[in-house]
Amino acid sequence: MKNTHRSFRLVCAPKQVADVEALLQAEGFSFHGEEFFDGARVLTGEPIPLGRSLAARFGYIYIQDKSSMLPPLALAPARDAVVLDLCASPGSKTGLLSQLVGPGGMVLANEPSPDRLATLRANMRHLGCFNVATCRYEGQRLPLREGAWPWILLDAPCSGWGTVEKNPAAARMWSGKKTVPLEVLQRELLRKAAALLAPGGRLLYSTCTTNRRENEDQVRFAVDHLGLAVTELPPFAGFSFAPSLPGCLLVDGAGSAAQGFFLACLTRPGEDAVEEENSFPPLPGAIVSSAQFRARTGLDSGPPSPHEFLCTGGRAYLILEKARRLFPETLRWQGFGVGKAAGASLSVDPALRLFVPPEPDGGALVLDEVPPIHALLSGQSMPSGGTGGRRAMYYRSLPLGFLTVKGNRCLWSDR
Numbered sequence: 445m446k447n448t449h450r451s452f453r454l455v456c457a458p459k460q461v462a463d464v465e466a467l468l469q470a471e472g473f474s475f476h477g478e479e480f481f482d483g484a485r486v487l488t489g490e491p492i493p494l495g496r497s498l499a500a501r502f503g504y505i506y507i508q509d510k511s512s513m514l515p516p517l518a519l520a521p522a523r524d525a526v527v528l529d530l531c532a533s534p535g536s537k538t539g540l541l542s543q544l545v546g547p548g549g550m551v552l553a554n555e556p557s558p559d560r561l562a563t564l565r566a567n568m569r570h571l572g573c574f575n576v577a578t579c580r581y582e583g584q585r586l587p588l589r590e591g592a593w594p595w596i597l598l599d600a601p602c603s604g605w606g607t608v609e610k611n612p613a614a615a616r617m618w619s620g621k622k623t624v625p626l627e628v629l630q631r632e633l634l635r636k637a638a639a640l641l642a643p644g645g646r647l648l649y650s651t652c653t654t655n656r657r658e659n660e661d662q663v664r665f666a667v668d669h670l671g672l673a674v675t676e677l678p679p680f681a682g683f684s685f686a687p688s689l690p691g692c693l694l695v696d697g698a699g700s701a702a703q704g705f706f707l708a709c710l711t712r713p714g715e716d717a718v719e720e721e722n723s724f725p726p727l728p729g730a731i732v733s734s735a736q737f738r739a740r741t742g743l744d745s746g747p748p749s750p751h752e753f754l755c756t757g758g759r760a761y762l763i764l765e766k767a768r769r770l771f772p773e774t775l776r777w778q779g780f781g782v783g784k785a786a787g788a789s790l791s792v793d794p795a796l797r798l799f800v801p802p803e804p805d806g807g808a809l810v811l812d813e814v815p816p817i818h819a820l821l822s823g824q825s826m827p828s829g830g831t832g833g834r835r836a837m838y839y840r841s842l843p844l845g846f847l848t849v850k851g852n853r854c855l856w857s858d859r
């Protein structure tokens with residue numbers, strides 16, 4: 445068993461923490477908590493790669509350097525807030541933002557690269573982040589209302605000098621003057637973010653580099669040319685910080701057993717803006733209400749916040765009412781993919797735990813040990829017991845997904 449400094453984040457409700465930890469411990473993993481965030485864990489024993497653990501397989505943990513958890517925590521969006529994540533893939537920070545704003549909040553996650561956008565969407569689906577909508581734009585050209593976004597994360601493309609321990613190529617690839625195009629792009633993104641920021645709003649600028657030209661110089665640019673002010677960030681427990689601009693944080697990677705990272709919180713002076721709302725622009729597909737969804741699938745329709753479903757291109761997407769109210773008609777965006785749609789039929793992806801009842805009922809399969817879960821994942825079947833072609837599966841009280849019932853057997857199939 446090897447010891448590492450790798451860290452991960454729990455992706456679950458507070459009442460599920462004990463079960464997620466038990467699931468990890470049952471497979472032999474050991475870890476400890478961190479003071480800066482109650483969802484962070486540092487791995488101390490890894491009998492198999494953590495990415496192959498059941499907890500990771502079912503989206504209850506996300507492997508993430510602890511420095512990378514800081515930008516959402518430093519932005520500190522309010523519960524139920526709406527956040528714009530300008531440069532989002534693969535979604536490490538989007539996922540944490542989604543947790544911080546909670547089921548009543550929403551994140552609009554933008555990523556211009558088609559491949560990376562696909563990764564972002566797959567990660568959000570896997571983690572059950574139904575309150576994340578995604579879009580594909582160069583951030584500097586996002587067609588959003590100016591002055592309307594109270595919370596923005598700009599985790600900018602950067603030279604990655606803070607990650608050289610893991611990625612030695614970064615230092616070679618982005619040496620000397622080679623970072624100039626990145627610096628130009630960072631300024632364009634900062635200019636756009638400043639324009640989108642609501643009066644009184646917070647913009648968190650972060651990079652995983654230690655390059656002054658991409659960090660402190662960009663903050664000076666935002667203050668001198670974009671009318672923003674630096675709001676002091678308090679240091680996070682368990683990290684050590686290198687000297688930087690007053691109020692900004694430059695994580696000392698070696699001293700923190702983490703990646704080097706830079707964080708600056710910028711605010712636009714003024715009072716909170718009043719949210720402008722749309723009159724529900726039409727969506728490109730068939731709308732299924734939550735009552736119709738229940739009737740067609742036999743499932744509870746998911747999140748507590750008002751929503752409906754859009755069926756288009758053979759897929760069904762959960763659409764939060766909030767998104768329809770706030771996003772301008774010109775924005776092309778996608779809701780949370782929930783399954784397949786063909787004509788009037790709608791089938792939910794069996795691995796989506798969002799639709800598994802929070803408490804097991806009499807027909808559910810509740811497993812207290814991991815070997816039967818491994819057996820099911822490797823294709824073995826079990827006697828059935830569910831109804832309606834599926835049976836909810838739990839580890840203790842953790843929803844894992846739906847088994848497919850075939851005759852008098854049930855089996856795991858996540859297609």
Ligand SMILES: C[S@@+](CC[C@H](N)C(=O)[O-])C[C@H]1O[C@@H](n2cnc3c(N)ncnc32)[C@H](O)[C@@H]1O
Nearest residue numbers: 531532533534535536537557582583599600601
């Ligand atoms: C540092 S990474 C973001 C990491 C991400 N926030 C996370 O925590 O997983 C920067 C991202 O910006 C994207 N990007 C590149 N050019 C961009 C642009 N013009 N506008 C918005 N995003 C851009 C890159 O494709 C990359 O995915």
